[in-house]
Amino acid sequence: MQTLTSRWSNVGKVMQLGLEGVAGATLFALMLLTTADVVGRYFFNAPILGTVELTQQMLAAVVFLSLPVACWREEHISVDLLDAVFPARFIWLRQLIVNLVVALALWVIAGRVWSLAERAFAWGDVTEFLRIPNGYLIYLISLMLFLSALLTLGRAIGYLLEGFGVVERGGPVSPTKPNTDKQQGDTHD
Template sequence: MLLMLIAGAAITLMMLQVTADVAGKYLFRQPVPATFEMVEDYYMLMLVFLPFAYVARTERHIFVELFTSKLSPRALAALEAAVGLLTLAWVVLLAWYSGEEAVAMTVERELREISGGYLFIWPARWAVPLGCAAMALVVLNQLLKDFNAAIRRR
């Protein structure tokens, strides 16, 4: 839930900054510096990756039941467990490799040149491994429930 609050704050800040940028540009001929870079390097990463765990926990992702609607509860639970294993493997790998990149960019103090200075972008690199690691925990929990259901259902 904390990650969703951070993502919500990010979308609110993005909205305010973009509005201020447009208003400043057209009313005062002075846009807010680094708006494009902040949206691209910070806000979008937070909006995409931080809600992963919440979406997985609330099962708000897209389901297509075309082939699964006729499955027995046990077969459906087994299928969901298999998909859960694949999902877990994917998000763990994504968390691991993006975490390695985040560490490397943190050590390097990655920055981006903007008009009038520099913008540190290494902190934003942590949104990807953080969101994926949180999703991995949620998927692992659901996977254990699915395996249990597949074993017990008939």
């Protein structure tokens, strides 16, 4: 029988695979569009019309489709200013606080972006040349921000449970699980 942790891990893998797949396909389409536009522009004097708008839309989609995966894996850019201040036994507390603050910030931003999407549809906001409604992309951005907030909150709950000993330690910042990958005496990363 699977444990709750392994079930959540499987859900995370499926979500990650889906979002990375869509983001990767969008990035590949962006690459094909750019290549076709450059070839058409310089060799046939016939650029693809609306390439700038499509590039903007696809680039925003790639970035925000990747955000939930970065939150799930905790692969944000980070500065380790507090590593020396926190004792190893309280790393879970630091991670809990950081993840709660980030989850709250993402939730607030997602709500504001959702309002912008509603306004974009109400005003009929479209791209200048191709007349693509901007609201769809803005809703996608908002949904990805909401998902990122929920995943970050899930990470915070995981750190809370780990800190109180409800779940087994062994996360990426857990000080109690030794790193078996390093050779004895190897002190550098």
